[in-house]
Amino acid sequence: MVSLGLVSDPDFPSYVADSLAESLPRYLTERLEEAEWSIEVVRDPVAAGRSNGKEILDATERQRRLHGWDYAVGVTDLPLRRESRPVLADIGEEHEQVGVISLPALGGFQPHRRARQLLISVLGELTGASGRRDSGLYSQLTELLAPIRRERADSDSIAVRYRATKRRGRLRLLTGMVRSNTPWRLVLGMSGALAAALATSVFGLTSSTVWQIADMLGLWRRSVIVVLAVALMTTWLILTHKLWEHPRYTADREQRMLYNSSTVLTIVAGVGCLYVVLFAANLTGSLFLIDSELLSSSVGGSVGVGNYVGLALAATSMGVAAGALGSGLEDDATVRRAAYGYREAQRRASQQQAREEQEEQEAQTTQAAQASQEERAAQEEQQEQAEPEERSEGDSDTER
Template sequence: MPERVTRRLADDLPDMLGQEYVSWAVEVDVDPVTAGRHNTRDILASTRDRMDHHNWDYAICLTDLPVRTHGRPVVAEADCDRNVAVVSLPALGGTQVYRRSKQIMLLIVDELTGHRGGGENRYGLDNTLTRILAPVERHEQDEQHEADIRYTTTPKRGRMRLLAGMVRSNEPAQLIFGLRSALAAAVATSAFGLSSSTIWQIGDQLGVLRQLLAAFVSVALLVFWLITAHGLWEKRKSGSEADREQVLLYNTSTVATLTIGVGVMYLGLFVINLAVAMFVVPEELLSSTLGHPADFTRYLTLAWGFTSMGVVAGALGSSLESDQAVRQAAYGYREEQRRTEQSEQS
């Protein structure tokens, strides 16, 4: 996601940055400089190295690394003396990532170049809705800090936006394409259910409440299996409060990412099962098997039952995936690299 956002910004920024007697050229360098970094100080140092290597005037690193300081999510930091800055995309939230990235980038360029005309809200980053949900605040650092300027959100409301941004960076809808064994087991089990008249009758007898409960349990089971079987649960390395909150954020984002991803898989499989059932099973055959007239709702019930069975079987199929494959499917690049390093160290 950082690469896609950055390349789109690179096309638009020169015109937006246009100033009298100044011609801007924006270059993009895609490199995992933040994969092994854990704070903005290291990222700024790496960004400075990249800037010197490319002979740039300024350098801004966009990363999907979630950064917090003093309990506050960090949106961006700028070292004006070294002409480098870092923007943390998760702190911008899970929606309108490009618009907010553009706004914070324009603010950071103004910080680096010394142009601060028009006030802190000149690009609309801190609008009325943002101030209600998670206001962005500007802080000037003292001499003991690495960065000169820091933009943060509030501790509580900003944490929810940060969590949404972390889930968005993991791209949960793409999970289904990385769990081929789980998907194959789910499809095979659904096909078995479609061919069994006994399962038709069982599904027909289940009420709506039980169907919903079965769907919830099947999704929760696959999420639980993925986390436990592939070591996705983050553990605390110390007893510090900061570590506890950081681990809580990572684990919550993992559960949310997997739940959304498996939920998308469930819905996709349900649509496929419904289409196949309506095409393969004639209404007369279904009516004679169930013992009563079969309308469209009966097909919905059957497809729902097949899908729940398939997702449960997908939990077993996911055991055939390697830990690395599951991490690649469940996380963005930086987070996948971080967890791979932790696994190797342990």
């Protein structure tokens, strides 16, 4: 029996690893011609404080030796890149029995299937079985949208590397980074924003003034209001909770753009999920609670489903705008946990801690400089007061 260990980062990578452990043995037996495979999943944040494939391979090798596995593969949501090209997988040169796969490079769609295909190819490299073409990783659609290239790595620690092309692979990498952040959990993780959005929506549904305003708005103005509400909450979350990546923490400009783009798309997707769910609740509530005759008497005309849709859109937009303000009651750590996966949240927390320590040092330096300046000013003042006294004493001696 061949033993395989999957060392996964917590959160999304661990779900993928569990799925692989469940479905992979049958595929491995078919494609790698091995009798039986034993797969164990270990959740360990191997990539939380690391930034490249070599460091992850070293950590994965330590886990392999600790558990006595024949092979080990790290499963991470760290976006690996080499010469501006997304890296899907690295196979060790120094450690010949370990590899690592990067989930974001697989894209945002069908991550479990693509991870299985990639892992079969990686194990084919580790075991010496040439089964990578049979894994399904190289399909016509993949070759058209985001081609995958296998190459010998120019490194002492990495033997083989699977990478995507620069331009098309970058788009897939970005969607994979957003998928790893699981944006639909964003608002559920912020109770203050959700409570403010719900309370304001209820107010909008019960206000006859809101009914009249919603009835007067045309289609294009309703669309603009929806976009503005989502943009307001997105901007508020990013700026208020310092989610924007700064050059001082990420010197690589392209990497910084990827992080910031994934943040914006994650927040937009999360707020969009909030809007859809809140709209469905408001539409159901308005149809159930507001009588058509009462609504007709308020807006001054016959009403139909379109009136209820307009009312639900107005109440939802108000709720999302209020949710932006309510999110200000959440602390930065809560928002990071809601907006990102475990590894990225840890990286952002480290940045926040470094920023706070730097600000504290700058404040201490400023205080020390001010204290020194005040001390010099006090000494100069004492000298100025002492000079007239010395002159008066000198004049007294002269008169004597």
